[in-house]
Amino acid sequence: MNCKKILSENGSFIDKDTSLKVFENLPIDEDIYDLADFYKLFADSTRLKILIALEEEELCVSDLATILDMGQSAISHQLRVLKQGRLVKNRRDGKVIYYQLDDDHIKEIISSGLDHIRE
Incomplete structure (x- = not known):
């Protein structure tokens, strides 16, 4: 494996090209915080x-009650x-308010989570 490895500040070796590629592909912090908040909504039974x-x-x-x-x-x-x-x-239908999932992504997220924990 041809890697351009350098010594990092903490004394471990890193592949500079790989590290840079991963860093550049990370979402911005605001998106990470929003994603964390999104997943918190699923954290209540x-x-x-x-x-x-x-x-x-x-x-x-x-x-539902x-x-x-x-x-x-x-x-x-x-x-x-x-x-x-x-x-x-x-x-709204007259005085009654009906609720539904916002979109099919929500169903997919729940289904994927259930599949994962059932493996």
Whole structure:
């Protein structure tokens, strides 16, 4: 292997070309912080249950409260967080607000995560 290795400040050898290539391909810090915040939305089991339920069907708060055996205020709070994070969207039908996943990417993220933990 032909590598141009140099001694780093901490005394270990690094491949300068490879390190530079990796560094240049890293996302900007703002995108990294936004991605971390995005994944934090999945770090709550109630929010995950809501998202998984919404994979199946568009539902209102009372439907979700019944399905998940939780209070409507707790469901509403989590839906507000998910909506702010652009994971769910809603539509109004008279007095009832129905929620659904914002797009198919959310379903794919959950599915990939489940596949990973089930391996």
